[in-house]
Amino acid sequence: MGHVHRVVVLALDGVYPFELGIPSRVFGSAEGLYEVVTCTVDGRPVRTNSDFSVGVEWGPEALATADTVVIPPFDTSLITREVPAPVAAALASVPRGTRIVSICTGAFVLAAAGLLDGRPATTHWALARAFHAWFPHIALDPNVLFVDDGDVLTSAGAASGVDVCLHLVRKDHGSDIANRVARACVVPPWRDGGQAQYIDQPVPEASANGTAATRQWALEHLHEPLSLAGLADHARMSLRTFARRFGEEVGMSPGRWLIQQRVARARQLLESTDLPVDDVAAHVGFGTGTSLRQHLHAVIGVSPLAYRRTFRGAPADSH
Structure with a gap:
């Protein structure tokens, strides 16, 4: 069997539990083609935005072994213009050229770290105004479910994490496998339209x-x-x-x-x-x-x- 692609999920303080589990659920359904591990910046349990914490088996050393790094979203009250020192140190260990993916507020971390400079990106539509105000040099598109810019991908809120992960399976291994993964997860292989259909408007x-x-x-x-x-x-x-x-x-x-x-x-x-x-x-x-x-x-x-x-x-x- 060929190389098993390693996906390392970096759980930050205030992580959203639903999105934290998306990479494992999607990539883990791809017939042994991916290995998914979860880490924190110090190897210790991290609190979620809900009423519980999650423990992990890996610290930041896992990031150095990644083929793809995924940064799930975290509580919006914890968003900052600058990357906290422990997070910056963890990201510094990611090898150059490693594919990096953000979901929702994870894009703020990539932007603050300079990883989106000169690139197109997206995040949750409700956060677009704040994102643009802080990072006006980044070409933000708040209307799409995800943006693929080669080695850096950003996605919108919540279930768009499923969309971007399925997109990567399709990109890596083709539509047949991606469709099988989608069926196993009981989700559509792709969703129609962009974020515009979810923005506050009369129902x-x-x-x-x-x-x-x-x-x-x-x-x-x-x-x-x-x-x-x-x-x-x-x-x-x-x-x-x-x-x-x-x-x-x-x-x-x-x-x-x-x-x-x-x-x-x-x-x-x-x-x-x-x-x-x-x-x-x-x-x-x-x-x-x-x-x-x-x-x-x-x-x-x-x-x-x-x-x-x-x-x-x-x-x-x-x-």
Whole structure:
């Protein structure tokens, strides 16, 4: 068996228990491809933001052995503009080039440590104003669930930790394994939309019809021409009502969502099949290989063949 990727989770004072457990749950479901260990800055138990503390088996020495470091969120009352000395010392032991991931308030630690300088990043939408005020030189995008900037990834609040961890499994080992992990965790392989759908706003009345059934129907008919009028008709709504409801529930327009789903399905087919590019395009509703190339390049900056080579030609434990 090849190298087992080691994920070291750094639990800080006031850590959120739910997010602390996400890396172990997600990476631990990936068929022995990852080893997940948890540490603190001094090896001692750390208090959570709830009414209990957690004990760990590792101190900061574990960070020097990491392939990926994950910093879960901690209580917002403990956020500071500067990294506390013990945390700074722990981070200093992380080897250069190690992949580092933050969840929610963990981005404040990365920013204060200078690890996000000149990089795009995200954090919980409710903390975006404070983050920008403290770190205006960082390109913060509060509308996305996570940002992948190569060796540094930042994610939004709570369940976005699941999204970014699944994204890394997919990036490391492809869609098939990531999908199996998602099924084992009983979560979607990817979530539609960004943080916009969770920002405080009026909630649609429970009695109103939703667009979920139409979205599911569209996913089953991606290979067919799908118009806004056709989607609205399926949902038995007027065009205006459907567009409004869709935006409230998903956080983006129906047209943008369709492109996103078609690109995602095309990526899965490119990773898991030998179908020619034109056939992949037909399967996902782009019509022609040229259209698929344009949309894929717009989303991830590479051609279909280059994308396929990246996932199917790299060794299983490659980053």
